[in-house]
Amino acid sequence: MSFDSLGLHEALTRAVTDSGYDAATDVQAQAIPPALEGRDLMVSSSTGSGKTASFILPALQRILAARGDNTKRREKGVVYGPRILVLTPTRELAIQVAKAATTYGRHVQGLRVATVVGGVPYPAQIKALRGPLDILISTPGRLLDHLQTGKAVLDHVEVLVLDEADRMLDMGFIDDIQTIADHVPAARQTLMYSATFAGHVGRLAQNLLKDARRIDVASHTDTHENIEQRLHWADNAHHKNALLDHILTERDMEQAVVFTSTQRDADWLADRLADMGHAVASLHGGMPQGRRNRVLQGLRMKQLRVLVATDVAARGIDVPTISHVINYGLPMKAEDYVHRIGRTGRAGRNGLAVTLAERMDAGMIRRIQHFTTQNIPVATVAGLEPKSPAPKLFAARPEGGFGGKPAGRPAPGGKRFGKPFAPRREEGFEPRRDNVFASRDAFERKPSEPRGAFAPRPAGGKPAPRHGAKPGFKAQRPRGTFDR
Known part of the structure; x- marks a missing residue:
């Protein structure tokens, strides 16, 4: 029309x-x-x-x-x-x-x-x-x-x-x-x-x-016909970096957006790529607006070849010359994956969306495939094949859902695929070294201090309950002041 x-x-x-x-x-x-x-x-x-x-x-x-x-x-x-x-x-x-x-x-x-x-x-x-x-x-x-x-x-x-x-x-x-x-x-x-x-x-x-x-007009289950999607399994962080370096040196790469999970990872990865000779800059919510504007302007003017960004940049970047989107760190939510890969394949062009995942990321890969009702094809790079077998993923059915029983969430301290489960950090909430809460010393207990919900036992009496303790709650002996 x-x-x-x-x-x-x-x-x-x-x-x-x-x-x-x-x-x-x-x-x-x-x-x-x-x-x-x-x-x-x-x-x-x-x-x-x-x-x-x-x-x-x-x-x-x-x-x-x-x-x-x-x-x-x-x-x-x-x-x-x-x-x-x-x-x-x-x-x-x-x-x-x-x-x-x-x-x-x-x-x-x-x-x-x-x-x-x-x-x-x-x-x-x-x-x-x-x-x-x-x-x-x-x-x-x-x-x-x-x-x-x-x-x-x-x-x-x-x-x-x-x-x-x-x-x-x-x-x-x-x-x-x-x-x-x-x-x-x-x-x-x-x-x-x-x-x-x-x-x-x-x-x-x-x-x-x-x-x-x-x-x-469109939903998250639509196929991105002009965007090729790939999934590369990495054995560890060193293997993932090697895969990223290979992709960024391909001849058909015009400009790329590399997504990370946290602001700190974005700055670290941008510094690493800059040391390797790439025209690169980072973009995240912790930067002043003036600097963010200059970075985006440099991307539009093709002064930058690689942009390392967090999900704050997944919505709002409209640069037709972006040929590659690389998920170095997986998103917090499955729907953010759709917005990430939408940064390429714009204005009628073709694009490539590559996801680099380790075994601990298998749960998010399942959720992404469930959300989009599409399988992400697994690919390998000659000479950089993973040594560990790929995690078994349930195929996403067209009507939404998996072809098997979904994996439950592991309990704290449990294991997922043989590795300790660690909660994913969210952008803007990473611990900082200058913050008292990031120091182990802030949580060190002096030997004379009790542990538990009660104050020290007064002489000849019961331990005083903390404020708000329910009546009838059985007091436990405070630990830390007695030999165990």
């Missing part, structure tokens, strides 16, 4: 044509017409499907209509706030949406777009919020800060967009989103984009949307 048949303004269709697009994608063809009618939408669409344009173009159309409506014209010197508010989970995605708004609104005279995200100084953001503003793209946390100080005005928002709502809720923004929605007029139009609308995401949609139209 051509954009001319969607009912868009001539200035918008001309901008789309200037960007090199002549036909609308499935999500654009299904979402734009009802959005132009003012309907609330619940949209599920895969990465790289053009979903950003599906809500930016109707938003720009509303701005153009307001410019020609004398009843909606704004007086100079009065703070009205934005007409369009877009909430995104990450700074990178906010910047990507702002870029799309500027690109598709290049022929909209006097269009004013602002981004409000964390990691950026407040004065420039406050200045943008107090001036004339059409579209505001923000992360929930920083926008809530401006709301609490009275710097953000949302009394005239006409369209509220929640982009990747499931991710925002996973990051703990549900209360922030609800608070922001309470500051937006109830007569607004709400567009909600999420990979799934089950559970808490569905409940949030019921609270925020009215008579919403459901659009399901």
